[in-house]
Amino acid sequence: xxxxxxxxxxxxxxxxxxxxxxxxxxxxxxxxxxxxxxxxxxxxxxxxxxxxxxxxxxxxxxxxxxxxxxxxxxxxxxxxxxxxxxxxxxxxxxxxxxxxxxxxxxxxxxxxxxxxxxxxxxxxxxxxxxxxxxxxxxxxxxxxxxxxxxxxxxxxxxxxxxxxxxxxxxxxxxxxxxxxxxxxxxxxxxxxxxxxxxxxxxxxxxxxxxxxxxxxxxxxxxxxxxxxxxxxxxxxxxxxxxxxxxxxxxxxxxxxxxxxxxxxxxxxxxxxxxxxxxxxxxxxxxxxxxxxxxxxxxxxxxxxxxxxxxxxxxxxxxxxxxxxxxxxxxxxxxxxxxx
Numbered sequence: 001x002x003x004x005x006x007x008x009x010x011x012x013x014x015x016x017x018x019x020x021x022x023x024x025x026x027x028x029x030x031x032x033x034x035x036x037x038x039x040x041x042x043x044x045x046x047x048x049x050x051x052x053x054x055x056x057x058x059x060x061x062x063x064x065x066x067x068x069x070x071x072x073x074x075x076x077x078x079x080x081x082x083x084x085x086x087x088x089x090x091x092x093x094x095x096x097x098x099x100x101x102x103x104x105x106x107x108x109x110x111x112x113x114x115x116x117x118x119x120x121x122x123x124x125x126x127x128x129x130x131x132x133x134x135x136x137x138x139x140x141x142x143x144x145x146x147x148x149x150x151x152x153x154x155x156x157x158x159x160x161x162x163x164x165x166x167x168x169x170x171x172x173x174x175x176x177x178x179x180x181x182x183x184x185x186x187x188x189x190x191x192x193x194x195x196x197x198x199x200x201x202x203x204x205x206x207x208x209x210x211x212x213x214x215x216x217x218x219x220x221x222x223x224x225x226x227x228x229x230x231x232x233x234x235x236x237x238x239x240x241x242x243x244x245x246x247x248x249x250x251x252x253x254x255x256x257x258x259x260x261x262x263x264x265x266x267x268x269x270x271x272x273x274x275x276x277x278x279x280x281x282x283x284x285x286x287x288x289x290x291x292x293x294x295x296x297x298x299x300x301x302x303x304x305x306x307x308x309x310x311x312x313x314x315x316x317x318x319x320x321x322x323x324x325x326x327x328x329x330x331x332x333x334x335x336x337x338x339x
Contacts, residue, residue: 001060001067001112004119007151009048009057016064018057020047021152025193026290033061036078043085046184050153051227051263052122055095058082062099063115066108075103075111087275088236088308090228090265119155125260126156128322133163133223133258136318136325137172141220144177144210147238148190149225149258150198160223160258161194163320168200176202177213181238183283183305207240214251222248223320226259233313233331234271235259239306245315254317261321261339271310279305 004011008019010030017030022045031047033039039061042048048057061082062075070078079096086092095118102114137143143164150161157165167174176195181187188204195202205213213219222244229235235257248255268274281303282288286295319326319336326335 001063002116004060004116006119006123006155008153009053009060009155011060011064014064014067016057016060018042018048019152021049021190022047022288023290024152025189033057036061036065036081040081040085049186050148051089051091051225052126052154052159052260053152054086054089055091055262056119056122056155058085058092059095059099059115059118062096063112066111070108072103072108075108076100086277088227088277090268091260091262094262122154122260122262123156125262125322126154126158126162129159129258129260129320130157130162130166132322132325133256133320134166134170134172136221136256136320137163137167137174138220139172141167141172141174142177142218143174144179144213144219144222144244145191146179146187146207146222146224146241146244147181148186148194149223150191150194152190152194153225158194159225159260160256161191163223163258164200165198168198174200176200177210177219178202178204179207179210179240179244180204181240182207183287185287185289186238189289207243210244211247211251214247214253219253221254221256223256223258226257226263227308228268228274229257229259229264229319229336230268230270230274231264231266231334231336232270233316233319233328233336234274234310235316236271236274236276236308236310239309242309242311245311249315255315256318256320257311257316258320261323264321264336264339266337266339271312274308274310276310277307279307281305
């Protein structure tokens with residue numbers, strides 16, 4: 001396979017490397033990934049995360065295994081194991097389907113080229129949706145975002161953060177409110193890090209401060225990413241997104257979901273069909289990262305920890321995809337079925 005480089009994944013001299021996002025922002029550590037078990041563990045520990053990047057990472061690993069002589073049956077079994085690593089993120093399934101289709105028609109030797117194609121496709125999709133979305137951002141806007149949707153979550157410039165960066169590059173003098181994003185603090189650790197890297201003015205807030213900012217008219221729009229979009233426009237994203245959408249609807253703040261077309265599940269009729277991953281209770285009882293492990297609740301406290309929630313289409317102002325920006329009426333007419 002050819003050498004490839006992105007912010008949080010790279011392929012160099014026949015080795016796949018993943019930037020350990022669990023250790024960010026204080027430690028930047030690149031981990032080699034040589035096996036399916038290693039990739040699954042990285043996905044489940046969120047060392048690699050973001051729906052588009054998970055799909056790219058799995059594809060690059062299959063391409064790597066094929067380039068190093070793995071048989072068709074081994075590659076098929078590897079894809080099955082990878083598919084189960086994160087059930088909500090549909091990009092993983094879509095990318096693996098593309099890899100398996102090529103495997104069936106052209107054999108293992110074609111997988112490295114397909115993995116490279118998917119990598120470059122994601123870069124192009126991110127550029128397209130970033131440019132389309134930036135057209136919606138007014139000068140001097142205060143934007144609120146949730147979780148992390150930048151180059152740490154994709155092979156390209158990102159989804160919602162891609163739009164933010166494009167607006168920043170256009171000189172629109174924007175400012176971003178960054179939800180910390182409990183329980184794993186992807187906003188506080190990762191988005192704040194990316195905002196600093198990009199030179200975008202930003203302020204970190206606790207998740208439960210967002211409604212107050214909207215009430216005080218300090219938020220001009222909200223941009224979030226997605227892990228799966230149903231054809232009726234409902235979408236799953238990091239838990240807490242639904243609360244933002246409800247508050248945005250109440251306060252009349254424009255609310256946009258930003259994602260590539262690879263995040264649309266054309267087999268999923270509505271958000272009710274999206275599987276929601278539940279994660280370890282320890283993530284809510286405390287926190288861990290490069291700073292160590294902290295537990296602040298009594299041991300064995302019962303915990304409910306869904307990784308995602310589903311936001312209904314009725315609460316969404318617009319869907320920013322690489323193929324265009326769609327409104328409520330277009331979504332109701334079934335535009336997502338044709339992507």
